[in-house]
Amino acid sequence: MKALSDIRVASLLALALLIGGGLALPDWALFLMTIGLAKALVSLGIVVQMRAGLVSFGQGLFFCIGAYVAGLMANFAGLTDIFVLTGISVLACLAIGGIFGPLLANYRGIFFAMLSLSLSMILYGILSKMNSLGGTDGLNVAAPTFAGYAPEGRALSLSLYLYTSFIVVAIGAILRTGFDSQHGLVSLAVRSNELRVEYLGASVRRTNAINYVISAMLGGIGGVITGLAIGHVDPEYAYWTTSGEFVFVAILAGYLSIPAVFVASIILELVRSFSNLYFPNTWQMVLGVFLLVIILTLPNGLGSLFHRRREGGS
Amino acid sequence: MDLFLVILVDGLIYGAWLFIVSVGLTLVFGVLGILNLAHGSLYAIGAYSTATAVGIYFAYGGDAFPLGSYAVMALAALLVAVVIAPLLERGLLRHFYHRDEVIGVLVTYGVFLILEDAIKLIWGVDPLFVYEPYDLLGMVEAGPLFYVAYDFLVIAVSAVAGFAVWYFLNRTRRGKVMLAVIHDREMSQTMGVNVDKVFLLAFGAGVFLAAFGGALTAPMISVSPGIGVNVIIVAFAVIIIGGLGSIEGAALGAVMVGISRAASVHLMPELELFIIYFVMAVVLIFRPEGIFVRTQTRKI
Numbered sequence: 001m002k003a004l005s006d007i008r009v010a011s012l013l014a015l016a017l018l019i020g021g022g023l024a025l026p027d028w029a030l031f032l033m034t035i036g037l038a039k040a041l042v043s044l045g046i047v048v049q050m051r052a053g054l055v056s057f058g059q060g061l062f063f064c065i066g067a068y069v070a071g072l073m074a075n076f077a078g079l080t081d082i083f084v085l086t087g088i089s090v091l092a093c094l095a096i097g098g099i100f101g102p103l104l105a106n107y108r109g110i111f112f113a114m115l116s117l118s119l120s121m122i123l124y125g126i127l128s129k130m131n132s133l134g135g136t137d138g139l140n141v142a143a144p145t146f147a148g149y150a151p152e153g154r155a156l157s158l159s160l161y162l163y164t165s166f167i168v169v170a171i172g173a174i175l176r177t178g179f180d181s182q183h184g185l186v187s188l189a190v191r192s193n194e195l196r197v198e199y200l201g202a203s204v205r206r207t208n209a210i211n212y213v214i215s216a217m218l219g220g221i222g223g224v225i226t227g228l229a230i231g232h233v234d235p236e237y238a239y240w241t242t243s244g245e246f247v248f249v250a251i252l253a254g255y256l257s258i259p260a261v262f263v264a265s266i267i268l269e270l271v272r273s274f275s276n277l278y279f280p281n282t283w284q285m286v287l288g289v290f291l292l293v294i295i296l297t298l299p300n301g302l303g304s305l306f307h308r309r310r311e312g313g314s
Numbered sequence: 315m316d317l318f319l320v321i322l323v324d325g326l327i328y329g330a331w332l333f334i335v336s337v338g339l340t341l342v343f344g345v346l347g348i349l350n351l352a353h354g355s356l357y358a359i360g361a362y363s364t365a366t367a368v369g370i371y372f373a374y375g376g377d378a379f380p381l382g383s384y385a386v387m388a389l390a391a392l393l394v395a396v397v398i399a400p401l402l403e404r405g406l407l408r409h410f411y412h413r414d415e416v417i418g419v420l421v422t423y424g425v426f427l428i429l430e431d432a433i434k435l436i437w438g439v440d441p442l443f444v445y446e447p448y449d450l451l452g453m454v455e456a457g458p459l460f461y462v463a464y465d466f467l468v469i470a471v472s473a474v475a476g477f478a479v480w481y482f483l484n485r486t487r488r489g490k491v492m493l494a495v496i497h498d499r500e501m502s503q504t505m506g507v508n509v510d511k512v513f514l515l516a517f518g519a520g521v522f523l524a525a526f527g528g529a530l531t532a533p534m535i536s537v538s539p540g541i542g543v544n545v546i547i548v549a550f551a552v553i554i555i556g557g558l559g560s561i562e563g564a565a566l567g568a569v570m571v572g573i574s575r576a577a578s579v580h581l582m583p584e585l586e587l588f589i590i591y592f593v594m595a596v597v598l599i600f601r602p603e604g605i606f607v608r609t610q611t612r613k614i
Contacts, residue, residue, distance in 0.1 A: 055416045106602060110349055110415050114554050115598060118591040121547065125587035240547060244423055251420055281434060288427030295421055296409065 011173045014259070018165035027157060031229065032269050034161045037168045038225035039063075039246065040265030044175065045215025045222075046250035047261055051179065052211055053191035054108065058116030059246045061123055062093045062216045064238035066223020068127070071139040071233040082144040082163060082228065089220040097216025101209040120238045127235035138234025141227050157229075164225050171218065172258050178214075179258075187211060248287070252294050254301020264302055316458050321576045327465045329572020330472035334530060336549035337479060337564050338523030344559030345496055345516035348407055348418035353524050354546030355429035356398065358537075360528025362433060363390040365442040365537045372446055383447045387529040395522035403517040408510070426546075434539050441538035448533035468530060475523065479561055492516060496559070551594045557604030566605060570597075 022030060042063050049056055069089035073079040079088075100119060107115055128136045143156055151159050178184050186207050189197045194204045227233045236242060245268065253264035271290065275283030298304060339353045350356075367390040368376075368383050376382060402425065410418055451463035483489040494502045495512045503509050527545075535541065552571055556563020571590050578589040585592070597605065 055419075057419075107598075110419070110558065111554065111598065111603060113416060113419065114550055115595070117547075118551065118594055122588045122591050125591075129584055129587060241543070247420065248423070282431045284427040285431035288424040288431075291424035291427070292406070292421065295417065295424070299413075 007173050007176050010176075011169050014172065015165060015169045018169065019162065022158060022161045022165065027154060030157050030161050032273060033266065034157070034164050034229045035226060036266035036269040037164045037262060038222045038229065039269070040249065040262040041168065041171065041222035041225075042219045043246045043249035043253065043265055044171070044258065044261050045218035046246055047253065047255050047258075048175070048187075048215045048218070049208075049211045050250060050255040051184070051191060052187040052208055053194075054112050054208060054211070055247060055250070056116040056212075056215065057113040057240065057243050057247060058118070058120035059215065059219050060238045060240070060243035061116070061120035062097065062219025063223040063226070063242065063246070064120070064123055064127070064233075064235070065089065065092055065096060066220035067141075067227030067233040067237050068133070068139075068223075069220070070144075070224045070227040071141045072133070074142040075139055080142050080145045080150075081148075082146055082160075082224075085144065085228070086167075086221055086224050089224045090217050093216040093220030094213060097213040101212035101216070102205070104212060105205040105208040117240055117243060120243055121240060124235045124238040124240075127238065134234070136235055138232060138236075141231050141233060143231065144228045160225070160229055167221060167225075168262065171221075172262075176258055183207065183210065248291055252291070252301055254298070254303035256300060257303030260301060260303035260305075317580060320459060321573065321580055323459075323461065324579070325573030325576035326469055326569070327461075327572070328575055329569040330469040331527075331531065332548060332552050332572055333565055333568035334468070334472045334475055334523065335527035335545055336552040336568060337476060337561060338520035338527070339549050340553040340556065340559055340561060340564045341479065341523065342517055342520035343553070344561075345492060346403075346407065346513055347411065347415060348422065349415060349550075349558070350520065351419055351422040351546060352402075352425040352429055353422075353520075353549060354542030354544070355426050355433065356394070356521050356524035356542075357528040357531075357545050358433055358542030359398070359429065360391050360394050360525025361532040361535075361537045361541060362437045362442065362528075363394050363525070364529040364532040365444045366390075366437070368444045368447065368532075369442070380446060380450055383450070387447065387532070388526065391522055391526035391529040394525035395518050399518035399521040400514065402521075403514050407517065408513065411513075426542075430539070430542070433542075439539055441536040443536055444533050446533070464533065471530060475526070476561065476565055479519075479523075483561070488515075548590055551590045554604055555594050555597045557601075557606035560604070560606035563604055563606035567597075 022033070025033065042059050045062070046056055046059055066089040069092055070085050073085055073088060079085060104112060104115055127133060127138075133139065143150075143152070144160065146159055146163065149159070179187075186197060186202045189200075189202075190204050190207055197204055197207075223237065227237075249261065249265045249268055252268070253260040268287075271287060272283060275286045279286060294301070335357055338356075339350060342348060342350050342353075364387050367386050371383055371386045372380075376386075406421065406425070407418075410421055448462065448464045451467060453460045454463045454466060455461075481489075483493055491502070491507055492512050492515070494505075495507060495509055499509060502512075528542075531541075548571070552567040553560075553564050554567075555570060556565070556567035571593055574589050574593050575586060578585045601607070
């Protein structure tokens with residue numbers, strides 16, 4: 001029970017920090033934080049799978065599905081309520097993840113990475129060719145409403161930010177509990193030696209499939225929020241370099257700590273905006289050097305800075 | 315019948331090109347165990363170097379002997395390999411041989427990001443053209459259609475390259491040593507093989523093949539930023555279909571993808587963009603690790 005109350009305290013603190021920070025931040029930073037947190041949810045999905053030793057290079061698939069759900073509902077069904085949109089996209093990702101998860105659960109390592117990548121590239125191909133959905137130009141997305149409340153300007157970006165903060169904290173708390181649950185611990189065991197896990201009576205396939213579906217739903221939520229915040233969706237959401245950035249954040253954060261994923265994602269957004277501003281032609285290079293330095297100096301990611309003692313002790 | 319022939323020829327041309335851009339990737343993975351995401355960037359660097367070198371060649375009197383531009387293309391690719399391979403392999407990749415395969419992918423993803431910007435810094439963002447070598451050989455009549463003879467040169471070069479790699483690995487002493495390192499690195503080291511040298515040689519060959527693929531492609535396209543990004547994905551698909559690390563697999567994968575793509579272009583153009591993933595998914599459903607797989611021991 002102590003662990004549970006720890007999570008509650010940490011969640012409340014995180015929420016207070018996010019809300020307080022949000023009220024103080026200028027508009028541009030608010031937008032950046034919203035995007036950073038939303039994309040962190042997608043990377044968190046990769047972290048869920050990384051705990052069982054799998055790295056998906058195709059998380060853009062669900063990110064894109066989530067974003068297009070928002071775009072399509074707004075354009076063709078006139079739906080703008082953010083709660084409804086999030087719900088629909090989670091269901092859509094649950095359905096699609098439920099189909100692909102069990103199929104991909106047979107694959108490991110590079111094959112898993114490349115198959116998930118090819119799924120997202122297929123979606124990219126389909127969306128680029130579908131002129132009814134805007135082709136490569138994509139769609140504009142109407143501003144969201146919040147259960148009837150239709151803010152504009154600063155109020156809109158603040159509402160979106162607060163909505164994101166609540167979701168992020170709730171998901172963080174749920175996942176922390178999940179990581180310490182039986183399923184979460186079996187995932188870690190799969191990472192170290194899956195044959196032993198099978199001999200002990202747990203199903204590796206089932207564990208991987210469940211993790212895949214969880215990460216699919218997280219990807220969808222991240223996509224909805226990003227699509228609404230930017231106000232535009234296009235097939236690039238499913239392109240492999242987009243997925244590469246999510247993996248980048250997951251690796252930067254490591255699989256040990258949940259808050260580290262959000263920190264890493266916000267760092268990436270900061271590095272991106274500032275290098276865009278100051279080195280418009282070499283920001284990818286900055287990112288690449290940054291990635292190499294992290295892999296060389298912190299093999300288990302930023303999270304290992306907070307968690308080293310705990311892992312060493314067990 | 316004509317359509318069938320057209321699909322076959324188009325498929326072989328595209329397949330030959332696919333083979334030349336992916337064989338280096340599979341070779342590097344086979345020996346070093348690193349799936350090189352920067353392969354596409356090396357291809358792009360090969361294409362840019364060729365564009366520059368051939369441009370210089372014709373600017374300084376190459377018109378007198380235009381066929382010499384082919385030698386210039388090969389030299390440009392060789393130069394890229396000699397400069398870049400030791401830097402990357404000795405300076406970076408060798409730190410990751412004992413790590414997970416996925417870490418290798420990420421490290422090379424970092425290299426990819428760096429090289430993409432480096433290319434823009436060196437050659438700028440305006441497209442370059444080197445059409446001279448493409449037009450040199452004239453046209454060839456094949457059945458009802460005319461083809462640029464250069465396309466058939468690609469098939470020939472690709473076949474020669476594939477044979478050379480196969481011959482080297484299976485019929486020469488150095489190649490057999492390389493195979494020994496692939497099978498058991500520690501045991502080869504104990505037997506006195508200089509494993510570091512073998513790795514550098516294999517990576518150098520991989521970089522050369524990537525750059526050479528770019529050199530061969532440069533006359534057919536406008537050399538512009540981003541050409542490497544798409545190549546890497548199709549090359550991956552090809553070598554995954556064939557089985558990672560297998561040269562024969564890469565050849566078979568390239569021909570399968572080439573012909574499927576040609577068939578879709580002529581029969582169902584809307585499928586062209588993702589036919590390659592479709593072939594890959596179908597192959598992986600039946601052969602989860604590709605067509606030619608090396609047996610692996612399981613650790614309990």
